[in-house]
Amino acid sequence: MRVQLGDDIKSPSNTSGLDRPGQININCWQSDDYRADLHEFMRRYGYVGAADINRRCSEKTKTNRIVVLTSVIERLKGRIRGFRRLSQFTPRYVPEILAMWNEGGNRLGQSTEISTQIQNFSVLNWFWKMHGIKVNPIRTYVNDPALAPQYKRESIARVDKSWSGNGVDADRIIAEARFLDPVVARLLELARTFGLRANETLRLRPGLDDKHDHLHIHRGTKTGRQREMKYATFDADLMRQVIESVKAELGPGGLHAAWADRTLVQSRRRLYYILERLDITKKGLGVTIHGLRAQWAIEQFEKLTGATTPVRGGHAMDYRQFSDARLEISRALGHNRINVTSAYYGSFFAMKLPAELRFRDSWRELQAHLPFIQDALHAHHISNLWWVGARANGANVGKQDGWEFLIDEETSFEQAVIAKESLEKTLDACGVGVVCVHVADRAPHSAKQRWANHALPLFDVAAPVLKIEPATSA
Structure with missing residues (x-):
């Protein structure tokens, strides 16, 4: 989906700079009410992609950007005398921001985890990138040399995040989930069989989305990007068996795979509540529901290529030999770039x-x-x-x-x-x-x-x- 750079995306009337993402003049935001300027900025540019300005990001990403920017600026206002305008929010305050994150003060009174700091910094980096301001990597702002290497975002999986790779028996967990809430068991089975994201399982409509030879996935996807999961390419018998079982479980009037009497927000809360009871957390068994998606990617790669993935001990081979299989897996997962799948099963070269x-x-x-x-x-x-x-x-x-x-x-x-x-x-x-x-x-x-x-x-x-x-x- 392309972002239309027209009437909906233009700079405020008082700006002297260009209005295209990457060329916005940060000095145009001069209101003493930074929230008004931030609201206007997000209204016009909030959906602009971070890596590709012509690609639209998801609603969830936009919401997260608003939360992070508001939180950081509000806390800076309380610490920096004279800081009150959005135009003043520049990379010069990165050391102060890192100090805030590391000294605590979040809603639990604890310091922010490094992984969360990296994610939040990417939002700040995106904001400055929209204004044509270049920012150094976050690790360059870390004073402790021993700590700096941890401030590096990994786009390639170094460890196996799948359930099976962490000794978690999916069959046992699904059986226990069926006892607590049969709907959660159904969602986990769909996530495992089709490599779906949590939101995609919650919004799946098996009766409508099953197209006999493929599963049409479009609700709950990132940025609304549609994709087709071709049964014959992967495991047609298993996929047909699971989807037919879910349809039979829902009955003739059943629509969503999730709870019929709950909103999406309520369904998501219920899902994660049951998962927490089953110990499916990073602090519990060391895995999340997203680990079923990683497991699907790993298993399909090994099935289609006959090779062991890097995160499971596979060694040097030419990835180009497997480009067709990797492309099939990438598309089935909803990614256009083939290299994105390295986040699931690693890289032989790396x-x-x-x-x-x-x-x-x-x-x-x-x-x-x-x-x-x-x-x-x-x-x-x-x-x-x-x-x-x-x-x-x-x-x-x-x-x-x-x-x-x-x-x-x-x-x-x-x-x-x-x-x-x-x-x-x-x-x-x-x-x-x-x-x-x-x-x-x-x-x-x-x-x-x-x-x-x-x-x-x-x-x-x-x-x-x-x-x-x-x-x-x-």
């Missing part, structure tokens, strides 16, 4: 070097303990041990990630169980940290599938080498 460095660090740390490991193996007549898990493929986040090893099927179950206890005691005595030795017969099937591509033998090669997955075409 994660290749860090993965290799982490792998080498782990191997150097492990080398000193190899003689003790080998002695423990020989004591139980076992010739080799497989190195598996996050450290074996360089996907570990840091020192807190434990070491994982596998005794394969060639060793009898009884012998492997005894060796497992002995090896864990040996490694614990070495002080390498948290250690888990898996016995193949007891390991989950899903884990063994992952290890099939990454398991590294410790003793039948000179040194383990970080495995690069074959670049199979989609």
